[in-house]
Amino acid sequence: MLKVRDISFRYGKKDVLTDVSLDLTTGANLFLGRNGAGKTTLMRVLAGAARPHSGEVHLNGEPFSFTLGSDRRILRRVGWLPQTFGFPPRMKVAEFVAYAAWLKEVPSSLVPERSRAVLELVDLTEKSRQPLNSLSGGQLRRAGLAAALVADPDVLILDEPTAGLDPEQRDAFHELIRQVRQEKIVVVATHLLEDVEALAEHIVVIDHGTVRWTGSPAELVSHGGGESGLGGLRNGFQTMIGQRS
Numbered sequence: 701m702l703k704v705r706d707i708s709f710r711y712g713k714k715d716v717l718t719d720v721s722l723d724l725t726t727g728a729n730l731f732l733g734r735n736g737a738g739k740t741t742l743m744r745v746l747a748g749a750a751r752p753h754s755g756e757v758h759l760n761g762e763p764f765s766f767t768l769g770s771d772r773r774i775l776r777r778v779g780w781l782p783q784t785f786g787f788p789p790r791m792k793v794a795e796f797v798a799y800a801a802w803l804k805e806v807p808s809s810l811v812p813e814r815s816r817a818v819l820e821l822v823d824l825t826e827k828s829r830q831p832l833n834s835l836s837g838g839q840l841r842r843a844g845l846a847a848a849l850v851a852d853p854d855v856l857i858l859d860e861p862t863a864g865l866d867p868e869q870r871d872a873f874h875e876l877i878r879q880v881r882q883e884k885i886v887v888v889a890t891h892l893l894e895d896v897e898a899l900a901e902h903i904v905v906i907d908h909g910t911v912r913w914t915g916s917p918a919e920l921v922s923h924g925g926g927e928s929g930l931g932g933l934r935n936g937f938q939t940m941i942g943q944r945s
């Protein structure tokens with residue numbers, strides 16, 4: 701269980717997250733919100749990349765430490781695929797994944813097998829000796845997913861993982877996420893209702909830096925005024941952010 705308690709965060713004087721509290725469990729947890737709602741900022745907090753001004757996060761009872769130089773072992777249990785990530789362009793796919801394993805302090809004897817397994821999972825085995833800058837956008841995203849998974853994290857954080865992908869690549873990504881959500885706390889930020897329909901087990905509606913609503917897809921649809929499917933999800937979401945009565 702990932703427990704988030706009273707997290708607040710601001711950039712300068714601008715409040716971006718205000719008293720966010722959540723319990724996230726095994727399965728796919730979708731953060732749904734408009735542009736600028738605060739999804740990425742909350743994910744950066746959960747990945748240990750941004751230090752909140754107040755509040756706490758616990759994974760299975762152990763508190764996160766956000767202070768650099770302190771014991772951040774617990775954060776190795778978190779894998780993160782940001783919206784965009786930097787990489788040395790000539791680095792080969794397998795080297796990139798092995799480097800991520802090294803950063804997460806995976807014992808070196810386990811790195812070849814773990815790297816092989818995650819590259820197989822994301823279907824990049826044949827590209828493992830290719831430089832990263834030779835990959836398509838979807839392949840690069842899959843390499844990032846392999847890097848996020850190589851230390852076998854308990855929590856997997858994916859920030860808009862399907863943005864910019866064509867429908868076929870999006871379907872492939874959904875399938876991958878469906879595989880890993882069975883045993884991990886998977887957190888996916890999106891504003892695409894297609895992602896919600898394909899993946900969501902738990903939905904967290906975020907607006908103006910606060911949690912507006914949490915529940916299942918069926919519950920969100922039930923707030924959608926009778927429509928089913930994507931239309932029901934859209935109407936339910938609009939109700940939750942006050943755009944529809």
Ligand SMILES: Nc1ncnc2c1ncn2[C@@H]1O[C@H](COP(=O)(O)OP(=O)(O)OP(=O)(O)O)[C@@H](O)[C@H]1O
Nearest residue numbers: 711714716733734735736737738739740741742891
């Ligand atoms: N580095 C920064 N400095 C100042 N303000 C920022 C910074 N990063 C984000 N913000 C602001 O914080 C707010 C929340 O941004 P955030 O990226 O967390 O939202 P989001 O829900 O992920 O949006 P999107 O769907 O567009 O990615 C926005 O108003 C944004 O302009």
